[in-house]
Amino acid sequence: MNAMRIVGVLLLMLGLAGFLTGGFSFTRDTTQAKLGPLELTVKEKESVNIPEWLSLGAMVLGGAALVLGFRRK
Incomplete structure (x- = not known):
């Protein structure tokens, strides 16, 4: 696989994950x-x-x- 196809697959996966989850949360420790x-x-x-x-x-x-990526082949 060339770099263009890898970038395409990664963007598709990240976009789908962001669309399905809607966001993420994390915990931060602070000293009061x-x-x-x-x-x-x-x-x-x-x-x-x-x-x-x-x-x-x-x-x-x-x-x-x-x-x-497929067309350049």
Whole structure:
């Protein structure tokens, strides 16, 4: 497989994953206070939404890269 086909497949997979999941979340530890040997930490859960237009655009670009990769052969 040439590089254009690999990029096309990766974009298609990432676009499909973003479209199906809608986003991802992660937990971040932050230190709120430090009093001598005591330390107060807070776990914050944050989420990132992936817009549908971005996922669809990645799938369209991936499909175009895949088609162009086959045409150059």
